[in-house]
Amino acid sequence: MNEVKATIPDVITVENVSKSYVTTAVLKDININIRSGEIFGLLGPSGSGKTTLVKLLAGIASATTGEVHVLNSKMPDLSIMSQIGYMSQGDALYHDLSARENLEFFGSIYDLRGEVLSRRINNVMSLVDLTAHLNRPVHLFSGGMKRRLSLAITLLHEPEFLILDEPTVGIDPILRKSIWNRLKELCLSGTTLLITTHVMDEAEQCHRVGMIRDGRLLAVGTPEELRNTAQSDTIEEAFIHYGGIRHEN
Numbered sequence: 001m002n003e004v005k006a007t008i009p010d011v012i013t014v015e016n017v018s019k020s021y022v023t024t025a026v027l028k029d030i031n032i033n034i035r036s037g038e039i040f041g042l043l044g045p046s047g048s049g050k051t052t053l054v055k056l057l058a059g060i061a062s063a064t065t066g067e068v069h070v071l072n073s074k075m076p077d078l079s080i081m082s083q084i085g086y087m088s089q090g091d092a093l094y095h096d097l098s099a100r101e102n103l104e105f106f107g108s109i110y111d112l113r114g115e116v117l118s119r120r121i122n123n124v125m126s127l128v129d130l131t132a133h134l135n136r137p138v139h140l141f142s143g144g145m146k147r148r149l150s151l152a153i154t155l156l157h158e159p160e161f162l163i164l165d166e167p168t169v170g171i172d173p174i175l176r177k178s179i180w181n182r183l184k185e186l187c188l189s190g191t192t193l194l195i196t197t198h199v200m201d202e203a204e205q206c207h208r209v210g211m212i213r214d215g216r217l218l219a220v221g222t223p224e225e226l227r228n229t230a231q232s233d234t235i236e237e238a239f240i241h242y243g244g245i246r247h248e249n
C-alpha cells in the first residue's frame with residue numbers, strides 16, 4: 001500500500017507510555033505517531049499488550065506514565081469520544097433486539113435519526129453483507145455475523161479515528177477482503193485507522209505496522225521497510241528477526 005507522506009500531520013501520538021496493573025507491567029515505554037488518513041497496524045501475539053494500548057487510545061483506560069494524544073486532545077477526554085469509533089474484541093450487542101434495533105439504539109447515542117440514520121444503516125449493513133438479516137434478532141446470529149454487526153455499528157457515526165481490535169476474527173476470507181477494501185476507502189476519505197491483528201496478511205495491507213511483544217514495541221515501519229531491514233521475505237520472518245516469536249495465523 002502507498003505510504004502516507006511523512007509531511008502529513010500526526011493525529012495520534014503515544015509518548016513514553018507505560019501501563020501497569022498492580023505489579024504487572026503490561027506496556028513498557030511505548031512511542032508511536034500515527035498520521036492522518038493512515039492505516040496503522042498493531043501486530044503482536046496474544047497477551048502482548050495490543051488491547052491495553054488500544055484502550056488508552058480509545059480513552060477508556062489511562063496510562064500509568066506517559067501521554068496519549070488523539071486528534072489534538074490529551075486522553076482520556078470525553079469531549080472527543082464522538083470522533084472515535086472503537087470496536088472491541090467482545091461484542092456489545094443487545095441479543096434480544098434485532099440488528100436494526102441495535103443500530104437504531106447506537107445511532108441515537110450519536111444523535112442520528114430519520115433519513116440520515118436509515119441511509120447509514122443501509123450502507124453499513126451492506127458493507128458487512130448483513131442486509132438480509134436486518135430484522136432478525138441478534139441471538140440467532142453466528143459469531144462471525146455478530147462480529148460483522150459490531151463493525152457496522154462502529155462505522156455508523158463515521159468517526160474520524162477508527163480503532164478496530166481484531167476486526168476480522170471469525171470472518172471468512174472473501175468477506176474479509178471486501179471489509180479491507182472498504183477500510184481502505186475510508187482511509188482515502190480521511191479516516192485514520194488503527195487495527196490490531198495477529199494475522200500477517202492483514203499487517204501487509206497497512207501503511208505502517210508496529211510490532212509489539214511483551215509490552216514492548218519492537219519495530220515500526222512500512223511492511224516493506226520492516227521486511228527489507230530484516231532481510232526477510234515475509235512479515236512473519238521480519239517479526240521473528242525483530243525479537244518476536246513465531247505464532248499461528
Ligand SMILES: Nc1ncnc2c1ncn2[C@@H]1O[C@H](COP(=O)(O)OP(=O)(O)OP(=O)(O)O)[C@@H](O)[C@H]1O
Binds near residue numbers: 024050051
Ligand atoms: N485488567 C487487567 N489486570 C491485570 N492484567 C491485565 C489486565 N488486562 C490485561 N492484563 C494483562 O496484560 C497483558 C496484555 O493483555 P492484552 O489484552 O493487552 O493483550 P493482547 O495483545 O490484546 O492479547 P490478545 O491478542 O489475546 O487479545 C496480558 O498479560 C494480560 O493478562
